[in-house]
Amino acid sequence: MHTDLVAALDIGGTKIAGALVDGHGRILLRAQRATPAREPGDTVMDAVADVLTELAASPLWRGVRAVGIGSAGPVDASTGSVSPVNIPGWRAYPLVERVRAATGGLPVELIGDGVAITAAEHWQGAARGHDNALCMVVSTGVGGGLVLGGRLHPGPTGNAGHIGHISVDLDGDPCPCGSRGCVERIASGPNIARRALEGGWRPGPDGDTSAAAVAAAARDGHPVAVASFERAARALAAGIAATATLVEIDIAVIGGGVGKAGDVLFTPLRAALAEYATLSFVQRLTVAPALMGTDAGLVGAAAAALTTTPPQPNARAAGV
């Protein structure tokens, strides 16, 4: 029997993924449900409970010593509650208490999804071996998390590293969050696509107006597409440089759909970083693409549970 085994939950607006993960970060069993994101909160919780029940049906469950949750934010680890923007039925929803009850009293660790992918990249991905790192997801939104002094830095409420909503343009466009000129407002996939369309770029016969389509156009040299990625790169660079200047990170890892754009993003990003990261102690800062795939949220949630709950010599035997 595995003596260092945890359950992990990755909760987003589209799906609720669950897994049993061992002390090496290996996923031994999976379960998944679509998120009933527009339903009442208890219906969403039923989907979470279904995932846990499916995992608990395995004989492996007897070895599970804790549950790690990475959830769409904002979360509040100090109260164990979540209020994901894309799950309106959950507002200050007591997720930790409910998951604890659904698992017969297992310790439950809650972190934001940006913090979870950071835990994964630090454990097994591009930030491995770096004591001070920023890991980001640049996709429909822009999220992130921090490793400081060799350890995950979730902050008191589990939301630290929220780089998508720092303003890098104090007079800039209003952001849905209420602020202005946020990194996400400039660098997210939908904003890259919007800017390209506004500049006169048009999609091909397939009608694909995603950031991935803009990236393809940029690789073909379409100047408006190139410019839209350059603008996103500039905002990301200003945000990454700000983070490094504030907390002395030495690497920024970028994942998510936009992060997969490759040189179209990373070449202007590295150039812009040299412009914004000027002080001596941040000049060695590097950027790298994320290495963890779609399991990053699960692996990171598991990492948080493994790190913060001490191993128990006699693993619990109760089921869900």
Place this chain on the structure above:
Amino acid sequence: MHTDLVAALDIGGTKIAGALVDGHGRILLRAQRATPAREPGDTVMDAVADVLTELAASPLWRGVRAVGIGSAGPVDASTGSVSPVNIPGWRAYPLVERVRAATGGLPVELIGDGVAITAAEHWQGAARGHDNALCMVVSTGVGGGLVLGGRLHPGPTGNAGHIGHISVDLDGDPCPCGSRGCVERIASGPNIARRALEGGWRPGPDGDTSAAAVAAAARDGHPVAVASFERAARALAAGIAATATLVEIDIAVIGGGVGKAGDVLFTPLRAALAEYATLSFVQRLTVAPALMGTDAGLVGAAAAALTTTPPQPNARAAGV
């Protein structure tokens, strides 16, 4: 004899201050020299050694167990060297080694001056009791430091919290640091004064064009002076909100000459903070004026030495 006593050095471009500080943060003895800032590095070091020699002439010196240094930055705590912008003779200057040699081998702790004032405000000032805080000096420049999870966060090189050089206006005016739209470029005293003069504000008969004079004009309702402080407040708010969003601070403490402007600064600052600090987990963020006076650098350097070097039951007896 005091059993918990350290020597503190506060090194800036104008003066080199030294003190013996006890475990309660009381300054028992002081020494000071002007900084020969334009002289060769060894001449600057001679002034530091003079300060230490003066302190070591006291019988109290026998109880000193460590030396804390807060230095104008950038510093590099990882190598024990400093390269203060305003002391050109010191570039990667091995200050820790020289101070250790000058004190007969005492342990030496080096931090940046922004980190030092943060240590002081956290120990005895406006950030006392706050586990997550940003402390700033807004003056000729804008510096700062961080307390995270109840402890000073100097970062690997001792420069963390450098909020003056994060960009809040990615297309903004070039900053002497090489970047653009830095908080310091908008909110420092000289920039507040410059903007007021450019807008048509004129000094009184005394010819005083300092930010303090602009603050006095703003208190009298001069619209250009008011607007210049509002702009500074906006940049500070964007920087503070960014810091809170990244690392979850709950208080920002503002000291330095500009911090003394009072309501002329703090009223628009609080209003702007509500605009930029929008996510749920940063909405309780407050700002407060610094409480420590001009001794903050010395007290903070002492705090760093007291915290990082263990007390020795038998205090050293050797002199300088």
